[in-house]
Amino acid sequence: MSDIRHNWTKEEILEIYNRPLIDLIYEAAKVHREHNDPKEVQVSTLLSIKTGGCPEDCSYCPQAARYHTDIEKNDLMTVEQVRSAAQDAKDRGSSRLCMGAAWRNVKDNDEFDQVLDMVKTVYDMDMEVCCTLGMVTENQAKRLAAAGLYAYNHNIDSSEEYYKEVISTRGYGDRLETLSNVRKAKLTVCSGGIIGMGESAEDRCGMLLTLSCLNPHPESVPINGLVPVAGTPMGEQEIVSIWDMVRMIAVTRIVLPDTTVRLSAGRTQMTDEGQALCFLAGAGSIFAGDKLLTTPNPEFNKDMALFSALGLTPKAPYKKGDKPQIDEAAYKARPENAEKIKWSRPGHTIEKNVAASKKAKTPNA
Helix, strand or coil, rough: CCCCCCCCCCHHHHHCCCCHHHHHHHHHHHHHHHCCCCCEEEEEECEEEEEEECCCCCCCCCCEEECCCCCEEEEECCCCHHHHHHHHHHHHCCCCCEEEECCCCCCCCCCHHHHHHHHHHHHHCCCEEEEEECEEEEHHHHHHHHHHCCCEEEEEEECHHHHCCCCCCCCCHHHHHHHHHHHHCCEEEEEEECCCCCHHHHHHHHHHHHHCCCCCCCCEEEEECCCCCCCCCCCCCCCCCHHHHHHHHHHHHCCCCCEEEEEEECHHCCCCHHHHHHHHHHEEEEEEECCCCCCCCCCCCHHHHHHHHHCEEECCCCCCCCCCCCHHHHHHCCCCCCCCCCCCCCCCCCCCHHHHHHHCCCCCC
16 A cells, blocks of 8 residues: 655655656556545535635735736625525535635634534534635634544645745645644644646645645645636636646646545636546545535536446445544634734735736726
């Protein structure tokens, strides 16, 4: 069985990345079968519980307030709206609900208390619960864990070097600190990135190097293909090829053998055959539903038809017997004094982000 390593070098990962694709897929498929059930796929639904108005300047994101996109802003959903969405997701076969809010970071306020109630509500429905809410402190992560949260998503997006070409309003170190806080709260970690943003193969391998150095490795690594959205700085970026997606899935599988590799954004741009290659190369999870926060995603029935053709089955929740225990007193205990949070603001200039923010909104933007 392949060893779990935390001492990979970028050169080693690049060597794997540059192997002939047919050999790479074969090797990744072997590793996948050694560490996972290749016929099981974990199905998640991603729900945007608060959409738009984000103060960050991520080049890829249509939810950034500074860019002129057609994204409709929505305030924080109610607990009952989330309950209804979770039930619909469960009825369709999802074992996990991931709730995303367009926030820079979590604040200890009424809205966070409402999110904690959402977490507890979905937990009570016997679904795994994941959140992606921006940067969190250790105490905030512990309150989420006490409410029944299973996983926290916080993507590192790319290599540390290329990250500076994408985002100027927060630092790479803040991403890693948040992941550390999540781990201290004994939550499972979900962290990956995006390919197709103009990064190099070295950057893709650099991202995997960072994730491989985390001990333990993230339990889940989403690999997203950029979905270019008009009005964002990356709105005219060329769509990443299926071969690059398969290659990235395969390398991730080899470098992180026990991790669930999630085939995430960009699936609407793939054929069924392309997705089949991703599953063969080690993908063990997808997001189901017609939207991923704000970008299109294949319809659920189409996914189930593909599963049937490939002989795949949805994975049950808490398959490892690791359902969290609720501590109601702990998750409802808001700190009397707000924590002094020192998240960074690098403040360097990314010309394409500045240019996009200055563009007037057009009817077709």
